[in-house]
Ligand code: BDR
């Protein structure tokens with residue numbers, strides 16, 4: 001249980017099955033003051049992301065949290081969705097109702113600036129999506145950094161990627177934006193694939209959530225049961241879903257790391273995004289060497305962003321934290 005005042009948090013997301021899990025957690029956790037949610041193209045198109053985000057917040061009983069529409073595409077490349085993972089509607093094709101309210105009448109960058117600067121205490125920014133909105137914010141309104149405590153972003157990978165063998169989806173989708181984020185000049189935690197994929201809620205607990213009378217908990221259970229559609233199948237008709245509904249909390253782990261930073265093991269390491277075209281584009285190159293190598297000896301050291309990189313996660317601790325918050 002947190003002590004002291006709740007942490008002011010803003011989530012920038014591409015809802016998204018696991019972004020929805022993150023929103024459900026953030027709304028429910030007493031240690032979080034969710035001040036705004038901004039939307040960006042990623043898992044699905046930005047209008048779909050806005051719709052999904054508003055619906056989730058309504059189901060979670062948080063219809064008063066401001067939501068704004070952001071970038072419809074990355075800085076340079078076209079948008080490339082992940083609907084084969086997240087379903088045609090970007091959120092598991094669960095047949096959820098359309099939202100009853102509309103997003104804010106300002107764009108995401110404007111809302112981010114307004115809410116960050118208006119917060120009585122420094123904000124923790126949690127991007128769980130491609131970093132386009134955040135890069136635009138940092139370039140348009142650099143003064144926001146004076147009221148940002150930390151950026152905890154889901155993205156990148158130390159070891160293996162998912163969008164490509166080495167690149168994680170959020171960074172791969174907009175590598176230039178991720179490079180801007182890394183040089184924001186505020187403390188940054190990278191909650192990458194290395195930890196993201198490990199926090200899985202066992203099937204029995206997912207079944208319990210699905211049977212809950214509480215709509216937010218029930219939605220969490222349905223989302224955790226979601227399985228990406230294989231070729232020629234529809235996600236919701238996948239029999240594996242009922243046989244073993246165990247599911248990863250994904251992006252929600254980054255929000256868990258905000259309220260319980262001791263649940264992850266981090267190291268402050270140089271991180272650089274590979275921007276060159278080719279097989280390494282979008283890779284987060286994390287330097288874990290103990291000493292300089294020949295490149296530094298012959299060419300000198302280059303300036304690189306230092307990031308708290310999550311290398312390990314206490315899986316049971318985060319599963320318990322998630323369930324205690326969302327099912328409780
Ligand atoms: C990330 O990509 C998206 O599909 C998920 O929502 C998560 O943010 C994982 O690579």
Ligand code: CA
Pocket residue numbers: 013014015016018019042043128129251
């Ligand atoms: Ca996401």
